[in-house]
Amino acid sequence: MATSFNEQFDQHGTWRREFALRLKLLAEWLKDHELLDAGVEERLLRLETQLRSDKVMVAFVAEFSRGKSEMINALFFAGYGRRIMPASAGRTTMCPTEMGYDADVPPCLRLLPIETRLQPQALMEWRMAPEKWARIDLDVNNPMQLAKALEKVAETRKVTQDEARALGFWHAQAPEDNPMVDAQGMVEVPRWRHALINIAHPLLKQGLVILDTPGLNAIGAEPELTVSLIPQAHAVVFMLGADTGVTKSDLSIWREHLITESTDPDARLVVLNKIDTLWDALSTPAQIQTQIDRQRTSTADILGIPKERVIAVSAQKGLVAKVTEDDVLLRQSCLPVLEDVLGHGMMGKRQKILASAMKGGITDLRGETGRVINIRKRDLTEQMLELQSLQGKNANVIKHMRNRISQEQAEFDQGGAKIHAVRSVHLRLLRDVFNILGASVLKKEMALLSDTLLQKGLKLGVKRAYSETFDRLRGNLQRVQSLCAEIQSMLEASFTSLNAEYGFSLQPPVEPDMARFSADVDTVERNHLQYLGLGNAFKLAQPEFADRLVRALSTRLRNIHEAALADVELWSKSAAAQLDAQLRERRRNFARRIEAIDRISQAAGGLEDRINEINQQSNALNEMDAKLMELTSYLVAAQQSAKPATKVDVELV
Known part of the structure; x- marks a missing residue:
């Protein structure tokens, strides 16, 4: 069975921890030997900060009811034995939702009221004002409480058309995109503008950040999503319905928010979800597969991407298979195929970039430190000639x-x-x-x-x-x-x-x-x-x-x-x-x-004693030089083992 994204991310986390430990040992050794000057210390600090704070963001983008939340459950939270993100029929996640881990913040769900859109502050500014967010503490050891709390991201409220217009959900020039008006003339809008989930999930602790976005209307009304968060995601999973293919609103999201001249094509994956809707007792497996292949080809043609970038899965069946440990159903869901592409492609690429940055920093650091050792060697040589x-x-x-x-x-x-x-x-x-x-x-x-x-x-x-x-x-x-x-x-x-x-x-x-x-x-x-x-x-x-x-x-x-x-x-x-x-x-x-x-x-014997001391110091410097090479060579070589050598990785990277 293909290696899952979770396993790939675990390997990435292990590599980062081992690298960080070696970096710490190098810093202690440099300090002990008085080689830790301001420049070297700054390089070490930057490397350590980059390694510790490195995040891998996976963004899930789609119109409503394409199964994003169910996909997140299947990929990341099946270990809880139940759904964690709300994924019932109809609209579920109503506001952009980020899941990550910050050790300085207790496990909690923070919700920014939709009314903040009426004020000028950008989303990033609101992040700096935690008191403005509604907060709900989370019990990560209680899946039922966790799932119940996260249902709040699906909450809505009724407002007048004027209020909806002010909040960015009503546009007279595009009436087909406006929400339905009820008998009282009210319209339904999300209760929350943005949600932040902080839990100590193993993957989140290692630096994974999951972004769940809720449909075209919400994406277009929140500029920071499309000009900041989504472009900086290391992988964007664009989800469609296998039964509907590419709809008009799907195409709008793809063209307006996901494809620009700067887009890295390898960072965009298209997922045809809900292939189980094509499973038909009156059709043979070969006929079903032909339908799925036809949808993949059509989708690739419409979006202008290679067919290999379109993956057909059933998130719901994949989740059920993982929870019930049904390997046959898991293979039928094709979820492992998506996990393999995400794991080897995205993680391999991300780890390669990070490792390359580490290699460059360590090489520069070794050069600066090596110069100090060489100065000491040269000074000892001059002293030796002088004394001789x-x-x-x-x-x-x-x-x-x-x-x-x-x-x-x-x-x-x-x-x-x-x-x-x-x-x-x-x-x-x-x-x-x-x-x-x-x-x-x-x-x-x-x-x-x-x-x-x-x-x-x-x-x-x-x-x-x-x-x-x-x-x-x-x-x-x-x-x-x-x-x-x-x-x-x-x-x-x-x-x-x-x-x-x-x-x-x-x-x-x-x-x-x-x-x-x-x-x-x-x-x-x-x-x-x-x-x-x-x-x-x-x-x-x-x-x-x-x-x-x-x-x-x-x-x-x-x-x-x-x-x-x-x-x-x-x-x-x-x-x-x-x-x-x-x-x-x-x-x-x-x-x-x-x-x-x-x-x-x-002292008469002082000259010979000093010459012997210099010889000993010279030998010690040679040993120090060799030790520096040993410590840094491991860190430089570590980037060679950072990239999983697989066929999928070669194709995606």
């Missing part, structure tokens, strides 16, 4: 040697002004970078765009305003790149001069590349373009929707700027830490040389 030159010499020669070392030390200390000048220019240029990528510049850009969007009536010039905003943002990143290049040139010249004058071995770290952040900005722009066409002109005419759109955009762009700043800061710290480390080692070297001369002048 004193063998057989009288006290006057030894005294002259001490005076010469003292003079070298004094000249080195006087050269501190030059080193300080390097730092000053470096910091001045960095301030310009920080100003460009700072919050105030982005806030100003978003305010200009917001002013355009909040003008009354149809926003005919909104595309041009968007284009100009993103052009300026890309221009800012280009300016940052130019400043980084200027800083890099200054560092190279300064380091070359210091290396020649003081015998340092300074090597500027590779300057940060803003191209990938510019590509991220391009992606965000493309994700937003779907809202600027004529089809959304009436939505944009609503001030509250336009405001939410800009706030969602601000959140995404702020994350990009913060990531770019983090790269610049790491680059800066690495350069400064190198300089600090070599200054520190040189000062220690002067102190050791003077101490050795003083010991030699005070």
